[in-house]
Amino acid sequence: MSLESILAAAKQAIIDIDEDKAVCVAKEALEEGLNPVQVLSEGYSAGIREIGELFSRGEVFLPEMILSAEAMKAATAVLESAITGAAAEKIGKMIFATVEGDVHDIGKSIAIALIQTQGVEVIDLGRDVPVDKIIEAAEEHGAKVIGTSALLTTTMPNQEKLEKVLRERGLRDKYKTIVGGAPCTQRWADKIGADAYAEDAGEGVTKVLELMKS
Amino acid sequence: MSEFFTRMGDGSGVYMTAEEIREDILKGVKDAADRGKIPELTQEEMDYLYKIITMPGNIVGVERGREVVSTSDSGSCKMTYHANIAMERSMAVLVSEKVLGADSVDIGNMDYSYKAVKQIIHNETPVMELAQLNAVMPVLYGSMPNLGLYTKPDGPVENWSELLPLAKIDEARAAQEEAVEHAVRDIVFVAGEMYAAGADGINLDTCGASGDADFLAGLLATEKIKEKYPDLGVEFGAAGEFVLGMHGKIEYDGAKIAGLYPHKQVKLAEKAGANIFGAVVNTNTNMSFPWNIARTVTFVKACTAAAEIPVHVNVGMGVGGIPMSEIPPIDVVTRADKALIEIGKADGL
Known part of the structure; x- marks a missing residue:
């Protein structure tokens, strides 16, 4: 064939x-x-x-x-x-989590399934994950990209908190961050200082690959 | 080139040219027509929608004589949790009627699920009785079927959200079918108690929030309520623009529930005996208000054309063309209302 x-x-x-x-x-x-x-x-x-x-x-x-x-x-x-x-060896590692207070993970799971097909090693921390645990995992696994998902306007601020804590700890330049989830937009990503935003799983693949290469 | 102030679906302000607005209106109309397999708005309707969007003034209103009535979802709680004014619910009913001019309000509990309410029904009925003694307008009792509350560890049935990722499809479907029976029993019980307390109606809010089985629970509960308490009105509110297929095979009256859009949802609600249907169309936060409201009006027009019962469109945060923001901006809220009533032919909001 x-x-x-x-x-x-x-x-x-x-x-x-x-x-x-x-x-x-x-x-x-x-x-x-x-x-x-x-x-x-x-x-x-x-x-x-x-x-x-x-x-x-x-x-x-x-x-x-x-x-x-x-x-x-x-x-x-x-x-x-x-x-x-x-x-897989030449692309890199990524941490992925649904932020604290948010238990939605169907969209995240779809995104992870697609991203993994591109040779990215994705460490899935699951849902309802505190910012400290996300950073701890990124440090432990030597990740290059941190992806967070939020499906609620009430949990979106935890994506902003991640940016803030990374800056406070002097780690912000060490990682590329990407946000997604129904209420998130490019404007939200720009506002909080995230490196990228993906509207859906397909776009997530493209954006993560770009971040890996940057 | 002149520009008009409007908003994106997340509430942020944006200036758009006339051409951009017209283009987004057309795209929104086509998206709804394509997804729902329903007619597009006419050119005349799209022109009028453009006029509504670009009207001068922060707020707009419907033409005299075209006013519609309003119902609510958990209306008696909102002064407390939106405005931070601690107020007993029966008093909030009176403020809604005598100060705000509401046409009806529903009393709801903070937990807002029939399963939770069942256990505190003795606290809820006196609130309804007091409100009925003092209010002139219809006062309903509202809650959600909320099928997810019946899963372990909070309820008796297996958790389909855990079974589905394991590809245990049959087990997940069986669990949802079992949960429907529990939910219907609880909804009908609460409706009966509220009927005895003088309620004018029962609001089954956000049917389908847990998928097609959740929607079915609302339909079956409506049937039973109308059979046992024919005088008790039923407002059947949807959860989304199409019913999420969490089960995927559930049928009602020979129709598969999953994937139904508002113009077909309303027919099932009618068949079950509902008196009012609450249509929902979701807002896309990445698209503009012109795109979102054009899409919403297209769905609603098809729904009201098909309906034989009144359609009250949900126009709150993140639905009905309203941006997904904590405080819905009044400029687009009033434009959405006007468009839904005058073009979509909504019977109420």
């Missing part, structure tokens, strides 16, 4: 929520000697992005989205060894 055929089949396997097909396509991609990162980002991730778009329109529902993510996870497992050798 050609690269284009493999990418199309990978994307369609995710949209069809066909885990067996997703795994089969991944094996075929390796046999053909294709770049596994490209297969993930332009094939499987494209499928996940389409599922995400359909979800945001009320045309696909949470169970289907979960199952499509499972199919992608199975395909990723097949490609993982090749990715580890080829791409």
Whole structure:
């Protein structure tokens, strides 16, 4: 199969929520000697992005989205060894957390699934995470990027608090920060001094890769 | 080139040219029509919407004779927690009626969920009785079905938010179906007690906040309330512009609930026996007010056209074209109201 055929089949396997097909396509991609990162980002991730778009329109529902993510996870497992050798090493680490007081993490999980496909090692701290714990994890893992998600206007100030505490501790220049979540905007990111804002998971991938390279 | 002051969906001020405003109106209309598979606004309606957005003056109002009534969600609590004026709720009802000119208000508890209210019902009914003795306007009792409260460790059923990420789809669906039964029982119990206390109606607020099963709980509770207490009005308020498919397969009256937009949601509410439908259209914080209100009006116009019961549009923080900010700016709030009433044909707010 050609690269284009493999990418199309990978994307369609995710949209069809066909885990067996997703795994089969991944094996075929390796046999053909294709770049596994490209297969993930332009094939499987494209499928996940389409599922995400359909979800945001009320045309696909949470169970289907979960199952499509499972199919992608199975395909990723097949490609993982090749990715580890080829791409993960040269990109870097990222801390990701939903801020303290906020228990929403579906969007964050989707973003992490996509970012990981690009060879970024993501340390997921989960939800309701205090600022101190985020910084502690960033220091411990030697992360380059810190991503925070907030779904509530009442928890957004914790993204601002992260910027403030990083500055107070003289760590601000050591990390690149990115914010996301329904009430967040580019204006919010500019106001608090974050390095980037992402409207959705797809944009999150692009922005994180830019931050990694900066 | 002249510019007009308006706002973004997060409430921040922005100046836009006439061309930019018209362009955003058109994009907002098309987005709603595409998502909801509903008709676009006419050119004449879009021109009038542009006129409303760019009218001089900080606030605008509807034409004489086109005023509509208002209902509320937890209205009796808002003077306390929004204005920081400590006020007993039955007194807040009277202030709403006699000072602010409200057409109706609902009494709600701070916990604002039927499950929580069930256990303190003996504290809630006297507030309703006192309000009914003194108020002339209809006074409702309001709360949310809030299906999530029935999951462990707070409730008896398994937690589908934990089951779903583990891909335990069948178990997650079964848990939601079980929670519906508990929620319906609690809602009907509270409605009965409030009926006895003299309530004019019951407000099922934010149906669907926990997904399609939550929406179903509201519908089934409405059916039972109307069967047991035909005189008790039911206001059925939605949680979002489409019903989130947390379950994905739940049906009511032969229709899959997940993914329904306001013009179809209202038909299910009608079928269940609701007297008022509260339509919701979400605000996008990254888009302008012209985009958001054009989109909202398009959805609402389709909803009111389909409805046979009054539609009261939710126009609060983050819905109905109103920016997602702590204090909704009065300039866009009044413009949203005027557009929803005069173009969207809303029966109430």
